[in-house]
Structures are given as structure tokens and as C-alpha cells.
Amino acid sequence: MGRTVLAEERLENYIQQLYGEKQECLVGLIIGQLTSQRDYVIHMARTPPPEEEEDKDETGKTKSSMPPLDKTSEHWVVTHAKQVVRMLPGSMDVIGIFAMAPPDMMQKAQAKLRQLIFAIHKALSKAQNLYNRDPPTTDRVLLQICNTTRKLTCRTFDVADHKCTTKPAEWKFSSFLDGWSRVETSLSVNTSIPVPIEKMSSDLEKQIHMGLAPFCDRIWNSLGTIDGQFCDVKRLLDTSSETQKKGKRDKTSANISMKKFNVDLLMQMSSGSTTEPTVTSCGATMLIRGRIVGRAFLPHKATVEDALKAIKTDLIRSLISRCDLLCEDLLQSEEEQDPKILYETPVRIFTKLGSTPLTMCDYIFQDEKLQDVIDRNSELMELHLTDEQVELDFERIPEENELVKPEKRRRTVSGSFTEHKASSQNSVIGVAISGVVAIIGVVVSYLYFQQE
């Protein structure tokens, strides 16, 4: 009684294509959705060959070759997974890996493949603690493709159990996207993060992660509405799905129209943890504000609860991802410390997933061009995008007036309180730093003068 892994039908062609590759072996990531009943695979992306010194400025991607399967660099594949996971919408994850090799090489690499699955899980779960709190399953998928016999072997591992044995699973191609739904929202972020003295020496990424944790908690614990309605979380998201069941099957993924739902989140304003007043010595304050869009895709028969979890996961992951991208970028640029710094996180964009109605996403810094996105998606996601397949206008870069840090002050002065007239209308002089994603990064930083 193994799991059933449903692969989106167009992936059959993808695998066919792999057989034609010159390379003897390759590994890649399986992207999709795990549910308690079955797993959906919606995309597969092979890990690019490791960079070698001489290949650095080469644009072609097939020239450098993969090492034998059992010599695959764990770090390399894990890095790929970390980057890919940021490019996924809510409810999608790296749910496993695939590998293609001749039988004897595959045999030799069994331990390695298992190692890779556990390593990816470990690397991703560190950040996922912030957003993926309630995974439906801890099983991960391994698909082995034999390029001699062209046989597909699918197995699952329980990554929660280090001693687990593999379980056979059924891999089936299917067109399951009909009846799926898309949920969307846009979240207003406005959170102030004090940095305790003992954390001042930590790097920015750690400070942000720690500081955002309470905000992420609140998102996770917020209540949600579907199209403005407050509804029972056990209800089906798409209540029309029952009646519209007839007359499908002949649809291909290309002409599926997807139902859209808008989610709103209602948050409580408690920290949830402290009952007694706490006093913390702090050395700095961060204020993170802006608006981010969230998007998730839900299979047929998903419940309201599934949808809310998916969109919350997406929002938190998106917020964390762009901060991480910023920090990685800053590491490369090594700016000197200024007392007041203004960072701009990259803007989220969405990318069409082939002929499906699904979209993946990416983040673009201000100094990047559309071509950078297209190149990156080609390399990391094996997505070959045209300009039209990139949705750029869901988020936007800040306008000048938005860069001014708002100051809180008394609105009225009442009798009992002493009058306070703030004399210094500080003009903010900040250093704005903008950056670029890690792998193919050029970093430009510039001074930004904000005049009153």
C-alpha cells in the first residue's frame, strides 16, 4: 500500500526528452504538492552541472558534465533546492528528487540518493519551521529513471525517520489540473523588530529571521475569509466542484480555466507568548514595511483550511525568501555599517509554468533586467520563458516618499500629559542598497539622498 504519485501529463514528454540527453547521468528536483492521500508532481527541474572554474563565463548549460551519480555533490543539490523552493507558490514544495543513470551506476548510487533526500529535507526544514508548520506527510519521493531500460522506479522515504526503509510507490502520469483552484491575497507588512544586544553580532539574516518569527506566528494563527466570507474551515474551497463534475477528461492542461479565490487574513494583535512584561536591552531597531502578494494553487476537493494554510505558507515563505535574498546579496557586497540603513527587498514576479495555468515565481532586484529572470529560470527551473510569460506588475518598487521612515508622535496633547513639541523634523539620509540573486550576481549599490 504505497503512495500514489501523480505526475502532470506533460512531464511524460519531459522524461522522454531526458533519454535523448548526451549525459550519462543526472539528478533533479521533483516539485509538487504532498497531500495526505496522494502526491501531485507538477514540475521537474534538473540540477545544473556544477560550476567549474573554466566554465564560469560560459552561457551554454549542457557543456559542463555531471560527475558520476554517486559522486554528486550534496551541497550543490541542496543549494539548488534552496533556490528553487523560493520560486514556488504556496502549497508547492520540493517533494523529492529524480535521478537518471544506467543500471549499474544507479545501483552504486542508492546510498547517495537517500542521503540527498535527507540533506534537502534538513536544509529546507530549517527555514520551513517559520512557515510550513503542519506538513500533511513527511514522505519524500525518489524517482529513478533507467536510461537503458527506460524504466521508472518510484519509492518514498519518510524523512522524519532516519532509519526508515524505502517504500514502493506508484508513479502515474495524469491530467489532474482540472478542478484546481488558485487563491490570492496581498499582505500589508508593517512590523517593527527590536534587535536585542546579544543578537547585535549575529548576521542580518539571523536577526531578521528571529525578528520576523512573531509576525509569522501571527500570520499563521490569523483567521481567513474566502472571497470576503467567513466560512467553516472544513468546507470545500470550491463548492461548485460537485455540480460541475461532468464533461471534462478531454481537457488538456492548456485549456483549463482555473477558479480564483481571494483570501483575506484577519490577525490578532497579541504577541501570544508573554504574559508578564519583559524588558529587553536592544541595540537597534528594524522596521519592515511594504506589501507582498501571495498566491497558492489547490487541488480539486481542497478545503478552506487547506487553502488558508497554503496561502499563509506562501506569504511567510515569500517574506522570508526575499529577506534571505537581500542578505545573501549584502554578503557579497559587504557594505560598511551605517547607523541608518535602508534596504529594499526584491520584488516578486510570477512566471508561467509551461502550458499549465499554474505559475511559479521569482524575485527581481531593482537593478536586474527581465533577461536576468529568464536566464535564471532557464538554469534553475528549466523553464524557458518568453517575455510575455513573466507577470511583472503584481508588486512594485517603492516610490520616493515611501522610503521615509514614519515617526510616531502624540496625536493630541491632553491635560494631564506634558506637552511635547518635537522640533527636529529629521530628514532621513539613508543608504539604500539593492542587490541581485546569488548565482549570477552583479552587485550595484548606490547612495540615496532623501531630501525633505
Place this chain on the structure above:
Amino acid sequence: MAAPTEVTFAAGIFKENVASSNVAEPGVTISSGVCEDLINISPTCEPKTFGFLVGPASWEERDIFIVNCAVHTRSKSNTLVQDLRETIQLLPAGFDVCGVYCISPAVTSESALVKESRKILTLGIEDVLQGKNFLVCHLDKGNPLVTEDTVHLCNVQDNEVVRVKVHRAQEDSLSFEDSLIFRLRPRLQLRFENVHLPDKCQEKIAIEIEDLQDRLQSNAAVFHIQNSSVLLSNQSENDSSLSTLNTEGLTCADLLNYIDDEEEGSNSGSKKKKKSRSEDPVGVNVLFQVTGDLDTGIGCAPIIHYEHSKEDFELVELDLPLDVLVLISQRMPLQQIVPVLVEGLCRQLDAMHRCICKHKQAGNKFIVPRPYHFRHPGSDTLLTVVYPDGITEDSLQPMRSSLHKLFNIPADRPVFRRANALVFPSDQVWDGCLKNTHIGLPDPGVKDGHIYTVQGTYSYHHYMQDHFDDDKWGCAYRSLQTLISWFRLQGYTDVPIPTHRQIQQALVDIGDKEPSFVGSRKWIGSTEVSYCLDHLLGVQSKIMFVSSGADLGNKGRELAHHFQTQGTPVMIGGGVLAHTILGVDFSEVTGELKFLILDPHYTGGEDLRIIQEKGWCGWKTTDFWDKNAYYNLCLPQRPKTY
């Protein structure tokens, strides 16, 4: 000045408004309780001082005032505004200060009174009352009567003083039959920089409190009626992505139809108003919409301002445990409810702000402000007082003292201690003991009798409780526990209910018993009970000696007097048995007497039905007592404390 028009009124405070809506003329109805109160207080007030008149806020356009409570702040004109603020913070939303009373030195002419009223108009009251019109009631120190000649309506818009029709209600207090109580209990996080200069610190806190208030007043604040799918907010329908309830044409009473039974909320069929709910307020969740196109924050991808401070600073974080009651008429249009809910939250934030600043401890320790609800003894008005956590009742005595003065409540018994706070049915926590087990017993039926019982609440302590086997020897200990429970529940003490061993130790400590007494199974009697009450609680008792059980039949008048004046449960010991007397049914005419007995010898479980049916708590005739035994009664006396 226009001639005042008669305003009719009914018993229910909110029916009043309905009746008057047919008449459509301004007027004020004052409960006779308030009139009495004003008559009593005036002679004790300095001339030219002020107090406030409180009543349900009118939701209609017209100036219809109902006064059912007075607050005696004894303000001078320079403290009036601040006192007004603090008074409002005590009131549930939906209740307002609707007027000021002013003690005038002597009988003056009408024109002089109008002049006085005009003066009051300049004191800045209307800012606090949010531009609402208010009453000024002039009280003659020597002859403080509330009449049409002494009450003015101050019209804030026109800056004008007019006469107003005054009606004195027959009722001591105006009841709340038609009202709905809502309860909001959000925890709101407060963060502020701790500055060591007190003024600066207060300022820092004020900024954050105001920020919270701004957020509550913004259209991001969304109110969810518990056990329903109803959302209410300030958002207009057009610019809202939420489908909040279309409130047009609905009243607050209609809201009840949307509340599901708690048992199974998912079935839409159960849209019936549940009667049992009426005891409990309607719960409302306070939420903040963080998504959609609200005009909060900025619309670009996130930016991070990172600011190193020149010096390290201390950040204080606490969750404010708000607990806000909102009292409004069922007939109020639902469209008006959101601002009232917000007002309640904002008032309490102000009260908490004051509490935090006032009780800031040395060494930068801050307290958690916690609200407690009380019922004003003279009327049904609900009051909310914010007390600091962790400060003893003794230390809060000055605060209670001022509350007693504000409401002119005799300072002879606890009214505003935390233990006196209202407990709503949904708040009740099972502590292992039944409370007031005599409620629901059939009438004892003494001809021409009058029933006198314990005032307030006690808990039933009996054999075998707390997994402790005291069968056959612990009855007096249990009776003592019941007596102590009464003092605890009335707020006289927070000493925990002592165990048998602690009771024995107390008797050893005062030298009444040898050390070997501790841990024994020896009986105690009425005198030991009185020693323990004295030693553990500082409560004095009267001991009544009765030479025979039959003689108890002659103690009706004395016991009735005890329950009337003291109202404490009485421990009685005789022969080998101890009981608790909770009341008497006594006829002055025939002398017939029945006793309401709570029997500590019960060994069963906490089942009220068995306890009442089998007579473990019940009415007994004089035959209940042993004719051949003598009895000692311990009658605890209420300490004169508050």
C-alpha cells in the same frame, strides 16, 4: 426658551427610548436612586464643586437623557476635565457621562443659574464627550432638589443653554431588560521604550497607546461575533473586500439570530437564539485585517529601515489583557455598533495606560493592568476598574477608598475588591466545591414567616473532599472551611481555605492545643472555630450558648438579626455533631422557626440534586436538634473593612 414637553417613560431603561421616540422631544429621566443619592451627597460637598451624571448613551439624534448613576468626583473647575476622563474610563461603552451636577452655594435666580451653566460650557467638557450635548444640574447645597428650574441642557453646537423637561422615575434604578451585553477580550501587544524619566516614559507609553487606538479606529479593525460568521467593521461596502454583514435596517437584537449554538456550529439550521446564553455576554473577537487594499502602510515591496541606536535602550513588551463590556440597547441600529465597540476598547486602553504609569515599580518593573467588572450597588450600572496585577489588596486600599467615595458607597464591606468582581457564567471555573447549595430549595413554608439567609456566596465543604478521609471527626473543620470560604468569596481575605492540619496547627500556634494535636483526629468545637477565624482571618465572632437543642427554637429573633446585619454563615456544635446554619425562616407572629442547615457529614460526590433531595442542604425544624445536648454557636462578625 422653548417650553419643555412631557416625556413618558416605562420601567425598562431602553424601553424609555422607544416610548420617547413617539414623543420626539428632548428630556431627561432621572432614577429616584440618583435623586436620593444627590440629596444625600450635596450637604457634604463644597460649593462650586462638580460631579457627574451617568446613563446609557443615546443613539438617537435627539437629546434624550437617562440618568441612573451619579459619580461624586467633587471636582473643582480646573480638575473637572481630567476627572471626567477618569470617570468615563470606569464605564462600559454604551454608557456615558451625560451631565454634570454643580453644587451652588445658595438659592439663586434662574438667570444666575443659566450664567453658571454657560461658564461650565467653557470648561472643555465637550471635547471629552466628543461633541455631545450634556446636562448641567444645579444643586442647592441646602435644598438639593432636581427640578426643571435647576437642570439645563448645554447645546454644544450652538453654545447655548436651554431648559429641559425633567422626569423623576419611580424606580430606584432603571433596569436593563432590553439591553445586550457584548464582551471583547483581545490581548493587545504593547511595546515601548523604557525611559527613566517618569514624564518621558509616560509620553512613550502614550504614543504607543494612541497608536493602538488609531489602529482600532481604522478600517482595518474587524469585529467577529463569536459563534457566527458575522464580521462587522468600519469599512464601507464599496472599498471592502470583506463581505461584512449588511447592517441596513437591522438592530442589534437581530445579531442574535446569526449566532449558532455552541455544540455544533457547522450546521446552518441551528439559527435559534439560545435562551441560556442571555446570562453571558455576546463574545466579540477583535481582529485586524492585514490583507487587501486598505489604506494602511505602503504599497511597495517591503523595505527595511535598519537603525542602530546611539545608545542601547530597554524595550518593554507586554500583552494588555483587555476585557471590555459594551452595554447597548437591543433596539439600537446595528449600523451604529462598531463605533461603540471601538469606544469601549479605547476607554480601557486609556485606563490601562494610567494604571501602568501609576504603578511603575522601582527597578523598571512594570505591571500588567487587569480589568475587573463590578455592579454598582445602587443601580444596575456596570463598572470596570483596572487593577495592577501582583499588587496586594491592602496596597490598593487607597484606590478602593476613592471608588467608595465616588459612588457614595459605605466603606463597611468589600465592594471593589478583586474577589467581588462579576463572574460571568462562561468564566466560572470548577474549583471542586459547589457554591450556594441552598438556591433552588423549596420554600420552608413557615406561616407569616420571613426568610433570612446568608448574604453573598459560600462554598460547600464536607467529609471526604480533597481526597482526605475525615469521616466521623472532621465536621467542625468542614464547617469552618465553609465559613472561611464566605470570607474569601466576599473579598475579605485571600487566605486559602485551610486544611485540617493547618487548622490544627493554628490552634497549636495560639497555644490552645498541645503540639501533638497536629495530625490527630480530634474534634474541635465552636470556640476553636472562633479562635481560628480570629487567628487566620482576623475575624471576631460572637459565641451563643444554648443549654438544650429545644432551646434553639427560641433563638429565631437573634439569628434573624444576625443574618440581616452580618449575613455570615453560622457554625453550630453540639454533642458530637457540627453543622452550618445558613439562614432561618422566622415568624414574628407565631415564633415558629425553621433552620436552613448545611450538613458537613455528607460523604458523596458534588451532586446538587442528591444534596438537596437527601436533605444535606435543607430546611429543618427545631426537632433537628438534640434535646439532651447543649449547643454552642459561632457567629462570625463582618469586619468593618472594604
